[in-house]
Amino acid sequence: MKNYTNLLLLFALVLSISFTGCGKDDEEPDVEGPTVELRDPVEIKTYAKGGALPLDATFKDASGMKSCVVTIKYNDVATKTQLKGVGTAWTPAENNTKHIINFNGEKDLTIVLDESLPVSEWLFGQRIEVGCLGGIYTVTFDMEDKIGKTSTKTVDIVIK
Numbered sequence: 001m002k003n004y005t006n007l008l009l010l011f012a013l014v015l016s017i018s019f020t021g022c023g024k025d026d027e028e029p030d031v032e033g034p035t036v037e038l039r040d041p042v043e044i045k046t047y048a049k050g051g052a053l054p055l056d057a058t059f060k061d062a063s064g065m066k067s068c069v070v071t072i073k074y075n076d077v078a079t080k081t082q083l084k085g086v087g088t089a090w091t092p093a094e095n096n097t098k099h100i101i102n103f104n105g106e107k108d109l110t111i112v113l114d115e116s117l118p119v120s121e122w123l124f125g126q127r128i129e130v131g132c133l134g135g136i137y138t139v140t141f142d143m144e145d146k147i148g149k150t151s152t153k154t155v156d157i158v159i160k
Contacts, residue, residue, distance in 0.1 A: 030063035033151030034143035040114075041139055046158040049130045053123045053139075053157075055113040061145040064105035069098050069142045070123060075156070076135030090132040090159060092124040099124050105146055134160045 040056040047053055053072075059065050074089035088094050103109060113122055141153045 030061070030145065030147060030149065032062070033149040034059060034061040034065055034068075034145045035151065036060075036068070036141055036143060036153050038141075038153065038155060041155055041157050043155050044158060046160050047128060049128050049132060049134070049159060051128055052113075052115045052119075053128060054115070055111060055123050057141075058108065058110045059101075059103070059106075059143065060108050061143075061149075062107065063149075064107050064146045065103035065109065066105075066144045066146050067103060068101040068144075070101070071096065071098055071140045071142070072124070073138045073140070074133065074135065075138055076133065087131065087133050090129055090137065091126070093137055097124055128159055132159065134158075 037058045037060075038056070039058075040054045041047070055070075059068060072090065072093045074093040091097070092099075101111065115122075119126060135158070137157050137159055139155050139157060142150065143152070144150045
């Protein structure tokens with residue numbers, strides 16, 4: 001009877017170890033940086049002077065998002081007239097303004113910033129200036145997740 005009890009205990013131990021070893025971890029390790037799916041702004045789309053530069057995007061990361069810094073740069077070459085001060089790039093591009101989006105560790109979050117919101121909540125907190133230089137601008141999204149992984153997405157737009 002003693003051997004039977006020991007054998008039963010051994011069987012129970014092996015069975016419990018095998019079930020514990022076969023369990024699936026709740027989360028996969030985070031091996032990639034954050035991602036963004038942009039619906040607006042999109043490549044080579046034209047945005048009107050006097051209007052908004054909207055943002056419609058879904059940010060994702062396995063460990064959770066920390067932040068996204070959005071910047072804009074003017075790409076066209078200035079002419080001699082523009083170099084003399086007659087017309088400059090849109091102020092956020094001219095001043096290297098950063099629009100910072102802070103996340104609370106969300107793993108999947110959609111953000112929409114458009115003309116339905118107060119101007120202060122738009123990208124760069126202002127309208128595209130009517131008097132700014134038209135042309136090609138590059139919008140850059142520098143993203144970081146909670147564990148320090150980073151990634152960058154850029155999109156070229158046209159301002160007219």
